[in-house]
Amino acid sequence: MQFGLSESQIILRDSAREFFAGECQMARVRRLMETSTADDPALWSALAAQGYTGIIFAEEYGGVGLGVVELVLLMEEAGRALLPGPLFSTVALAGAVLDACASDAQKKTYLAPICRGDARATLALLESSASWDPADVEVVSRGGRLTGEKLFVPDAAVADWIVVVARDGVHVVDAKAPGVSVAPMSGMDLTRKLYSVTFADVQVETLDRGAGLSRGLQVATTALVAEAVGGMQRTLDLSVDYAKTRKQFGKPIGTFQAVQHQCADMYLETESARSAAYYAAWTLQERAPDAAVAVSIAKMYASDAGRAVGNRGIQIHGGMGFTWENDLHLYYRRAKSTETTLGDATFHRERIARLVIDADAS
């Protein structure tokens, strides 16, 4: 029993950290967030060259064949760097759902180009009800054709394929097919653009193993939690640095316990979210029976902790923290988007209740 990272996991994490430190500096993040898609083809090619776009997919589809724990380590570093663009939506969201729901032939069609860096994808789940429970989805395909509207679809404008969760299964739509129209939604997170997608009698390919959806969403959720942990760590690091250098009353403000204790709480929250994310990743990798609970616990905790850490970080920075020029609000915006994506804390607490209270009663 050993809950530390292995040597190869540490190498993967460190090389990802180094990669993002070189390729994804804040100047580039800020430049991309001002564009309409926050996507940079050169950055995408570099991610693919590292093998990151195929990290969890089997080698027979051109992937690296690593596990959910490794995906989580990569996403943590991406989150620390506030990576803009479609890595999350392509690999961890649509990719994980494709991996869980597609037949071998379908995986060859969709995952192989993603691994090569030639294609991007996203997942369309939410509708006007804004419910993350797939049972609340209303859109349905008929005779292999789909009509309806999906909302809050990340990175849809740069996606080649849109994986659509419908009442009758999980389908793939060619994003450039006639009848698909994509329109921006002005989300708070400037580095992850959201869109509404309308389907007007669009041809779909139905994934053969639609029952895999919950597994795919669990992997996506855990990856998102890990990305949030990276953002929390960065917010903590920036805040501790600031508390060491900013002086008031002739001393660094980090001398004052009111500030120190905020930092200590940020540390506790970040470490706890990290423990929960790693544990969830492990249960998914091992296909352990408590995976569904572990994923909901991680998302529940990180949704609240991500917001709390952001609040504390900005508070420690005082007026500087409230400026556009300071980077904290970019992480704060991402944290708010992450909080709701794939279900907020209230949503997952109810899930946990169903899994542990109702199971106990029955």
Place this chain on the structure above:
Amino acid sequence: MDLNLTAEELQFRDELRAWLAAHVPSNWEHRRDESLDTHFAFLKQWQRTLYDGGWAGISWPTDYGGRGASLMQQVIFWQELALAGAPPMANVLGLGLVGPTLIAFGTEAQKARYLRKILSAEEIWCQGFSEPNAGSDLAGLQTEARLDGDSYVVNGQKVWTSYGWAADWCELVVRTDPAAPKHKGLTVLLVDMKTPGVEVRPLRQMTGETEFNEIFFRDVRVPSENVVGRVNQGWDVAIGTLMHERGTFGAGLQIAYKRNMDRLIELAGKVQRGGRPAAQDPVIRQKLAQCYAEVEIMRANQMRAFSRISATGVPGPEGSIQKIFWSELNQRLQQIAQELLGAYGQLEAGDHRAIDRGAWSYGYLRARGNTIEAGTSEIQRNIIGHFVLGLPRSY
């Protein structure tokens, strides 16, 4: 990362499970109504049974009566003990704090003299750290020890001493150099509680129990061979003890919380709220789920911490988050229990209407001490701020 038990760990667990199934006394929780002395004698006997079976001191060296196993096996031991509903061991501080301190800092002679008797509960230990004027500011303590021939003469007062009433020995921190800066003039002594001049007085806590004590020292002579580590370097020894307290002490607690959580869920199925079981009330469901999740995160945090300690050999200052987490979580858990039980939550042991024989009213009051004992939450946050995050000292 591999959270599956290794073959060796599995074998250890199965062997332990079988032993516990045969040896854990039944219905022992009903003995809580006994007097403190009678109950403690029972706990000592239970620890002796564990010792005789070879199950005390899992990760301690075999030379001193331990099993020489890994820290992970020690963790498995605490978990299995709790899962089996076994009584706690009597020598809580000897096992958790004094023993590890002696293993790290003691002389060969001290290890040979004390460790086995800690494991067998033949000698019960307490910790003389806090004083009336030295709580969070522990290094400001004033109990003094003057060298006189080949012994130290101790004068002063300690307070909040858990198990003082039962202790045969005390790990005592004293000031040996009043002229030195406060962290530099301290020494750790092992004091026989039967030495003339040691007086133990009971302190009644808000739960009504007298779990802890004041101890007065008047010209108490302690042989100089009872110094642990070096003279005037007792701060390092004391901090070593406290790191164990924060880092590894919570392992058994997690399973106890888990049992409390399971019991709360069971109660929620029975207690009525607005004409239906509380387990169907959306607000109660949210609160129970939050608490359930935190108990699980406590376990994940501990597992990561134990893996780190296994790799480095010693607990570090980051253990302070475990202390904050378990203490604050228990207060939240007990509060949720109170909300669930409503008016019944306040009923104490002895009232025939009390749920679980008053365990929840006791738990609520007892939990209030959690964020104070073993270093207040404020001190733990200072430790994280300074020693983990590298912020300047605030005092």
